Amino acid sequence: MTALDLSSPVAVVGTGTMGQGIAQVALVAGHPVRLYDAAPGQARQAADAIGARLDRLVAKGRIGAAERDAARARLQSVDELTGLAGCSLVVEAVLERLDVKQELFRALEDIVSDDCLLATNTSSLSVTAIGGALRVPGRFVGLHFFNPAPLLPLVEVVSGFATDVTSATRAYETARAWGKTPVACADTPGFIVNRVARPFYAEAFAVYESQGSDPATIDAVLRESGGFRMGAFELTDLIGQDVNESVTHSVWRSFFQDVRFTPSLAQRRLVESGRLGRKTGRGWYDHGEGAERPEPHTAEPAEPPAYVVAEGDLGPASELLALIGEADIEVRAREEDGGTRLVLPGGGQLVLADGQTSVEFLDVVYFDLALDYRTATRIALSHCQDTSARTVAEAVGLFQALGKKVSVIGDVPGMIVARTVARIIDLAHDAVARGVATEDDVDTAMRLGVSYPLGPFAWGRRLGRVWASSLLADLHEREPSGRYAPSLALSRHACATEKREDTP
Numbered sequence: 001m002t003a004l005d006l007s008s009p010v011a012v013v014g015t016g017t018m019g020q021g022i023a024q025v026a027l028v029a030g031h032p033v034r035l036y037d038a039a040p041g042q043a044r045q046a047a048d049a050i051g052a053r054l055d056r057l058v059a060k061g062r063i064g065a066a067e068r069d070a071a072r073a074r075l076q077s078v079d080e081l082t083g084l085a086g087c088s089l090v091v092e093a094v095l096e097r098l099d100v101k102q103e104l105f106r107a108l109e110d111i112v113s114d115d116c117l118l119a120t121n122t123s124s125l126s127v128t129a130i131g132g133a134l135r136v137p138g139r140f141v142g143l144h145f146f147n148p149a150p151l152l153p154l155v156e157v158v159s160g161f162a163t164d165v166t167s168a169t170r171a172y173e174t175a176r177a178w179g180k181t182p183v184a185c186a187d188t189p190g191f192i193v194n195r196v197a198r199p200f201y202a203e204a205f206a207v208y209e210s211q212g213s214d215p216a217t218i219d220a221v222l223r224e225s226g227g228f229r230m231g232a233f234e235l236t237d238l239i240g241q242d243v244n245e246s247v248t249h250s251v252w253r254s255f256f257q258d259v260r261f262t263p264s265l266a267q268r269r270l271v272e273s274g275r276l277g278r279k280t281g282r283g284w285y286d287h288g289e290g291a292e293r294p295e296p297h298t299a300e301p302a303e304p305p306a307y308v309v310a311e312g313d314l315g316p317a318s319e320l321l322a323l324i325g326e327a328d329i330e331v332r333a334r335e336e337d338g339g340t341r342l343v344l345p346g347g348g349q350l351v352l353a354d355g356q357t358s359v360e361f362l363d364v365v366y367f368d369l370a371l372d373y374r375t376a377t378r379i380a381l382s383h384c385q386d387t388s389a390r391t392v393a394e395a396v397g398l399f400q401a402l403g404k405k406v407s408v409i410g411d412v413p414g415m416i417v418a419r420t421v422a423r424i425i426d427l428a429h430d431a432v433a434r435g436v437a438t439e440d441d442v443d444t445a446m447r448l449g450v451s452y453p454l455g456p457f458a459w460g461r462r463l464g465r466v467w468a469s470s471l472l473a474d475l476h477e478r479e480p481s482g483r484y485a486p487s488l489a490l491s492r493h494a495c496a497t498e499k500r501e502d503t504p
């Protein structure tokens with residue numbers, strides 16, 4: 001099955017933010033494109049806006065003037081839905097309401113031929129439910145572009161229950177021919193990206209709500225240690241708290257209030273008070289004129305320890321041993337059955353975040369997971385009030401000697417990056433086990449859709465699959481709501497891995 005022929009006319013219905021972007025993509029790829037919008041004059045305005053964007057592409061040297069002129073000549077706005085007769089693909093990007101979309105597709109089926117591919121750009125409605133209104137539902141598919149569509153490469157190609165394979169494949173190949181990176185996914189709440197990404201926001205908000213740390217520090221740790229492009233607080237201020245919360249609500253509701261997707265009370269308060277983020281001048285942060293961004297907590301300089309005793313290989317943090325050696329701090333190795341910790345000269349211990357809390361042990365400081373301990377510029381440490389001042393100072397001094405800024409947070413199990421990454425890995429495994437998408441497509445979707453530094457499966461392989469499931473099991477023991485219970489899929493992978501490792 002091949003992509004739509006470039007001579008085939010493509011229609012875009014609903015020419016707001018997304019419709020304009022999608023129309024531009026199809027147009028620049030080479031199709032004749034027709035625009036229709038229910039609001040009088042809107043389709044014409046959209047055609048003008050697309051024309052202006054093509055001008056800017058010419059000015060930037062991305063396309064030639066002749067190419068722009070040809071594209072403009074292929075672009076047409078129509079005043080009636082009947083003007084879409086003869087199109088080979090209709091992409092709908094209208095109001096996010098099931099009844100509105102169903103009514104539109106019913107009307108469209110009377111106008112286009114039975115082999116016209118019909119697609120919705122819905123982000124939160126069920127493709128199956130919209131397609132339920134159709135006479136020929138097999139040709140109906142989700143084509144979920146990301147905003148801004150001309151710039152972001154990812155397109156989730158969503159198959160509803162009734163979507164036939166040829167239609168899904170044709171949509172997939174067409175998206176690819178348009179220069180996009182399509183991923184195939186089943187029709188489930190949030191598709192891939194909006195489902196698997198929920199813990200990125202939820203865990204940051206949970207750490208804040210449990211008084212573990214403040215937004216600026218959590219954001220800095222997610223960026224500088226976790227390798228995420230933005231922290232959850234600044235990102236949701238950019239997206240809009242109302243928009244981000246409504247995606248969370250929709251996924252949570254659609255999963256029958258599954259506790260793993262529970263929305264945040266703190267975010268609810270923000271939305272209720274109109275603090276929606278940059279667009280209202282205030283969200284988690286103050287975006288008003290001249291407002292200063294609060295600084296993340298950064299520990300004062302402390303003396304590094306003269307040596308550390310390494311028990312075990314530190315698992316995902318084993319690279320630290322080389323870094324400590326390079327910083328001229330002696331590493332004394334001690335074989336200890338099952339031990340994975342650094343013992344400091346004062347006798348205190350430094351342990352990688354594992355889902356337990358410092359208060360459960362004698363003189364322990366936890367350190368958070370980093371994407372790459374060599375390039376991380378900040379590390380979070382957590383401890384309880386019983387941890388000795390000497391142990392805290394030695395732990396801070398050690399990471400500072402490695403060139404890292406140190407943020408000390410509260411005694412939160414799983415800290416910030418570790419719990420976030422473990423939950424993302426878990427939801428990714430769960431999604432694949434439930435047939436939502438393949439492992440590769442989940443990784444691609446999360447890298448391209450939300451710019452994660454690594455896909456969850458690649459990350460999981462790097463950390464060891466047992467790592468995420470055991471961290472979540474520890475968290476679940478401490479907060480037995482079910483939110484942290486490792487999924488069956490992740491537990492199965494962990495068991496299989498352990499069995500392989502135990503087999504001589």
Ligand SMILES: NC(=O)c1ccc[n+]([C@@H]2O[C@H](COP(=O)([O-])OP(=O)(O)OC[C@H]3O[C@@H](n4cnc5c(N)ncnc54)[C@H](O)[C@@H]3O)[C@@H](O)[C@H]2O)c1
Nearest residue numbers: 014015016017018037038039093094095096121122123147
């Ligand atoms: N904005 C995003 O970031 C984003 C990202 C991915 C998907 N989506 C989805 O794309 C769709 C459109 O979102 P948007 O942000 O572009 O909205 P928008 O409000 O910018 O544009 C919607 C357009 O649809 C028109 N419209 C409404 N009802 C119509 C009808 N019955 N027939 C024809 N036109 C109609 C409106 O006049 C408006 O111009 C939604 O389903 C949304 O969930 C949005």
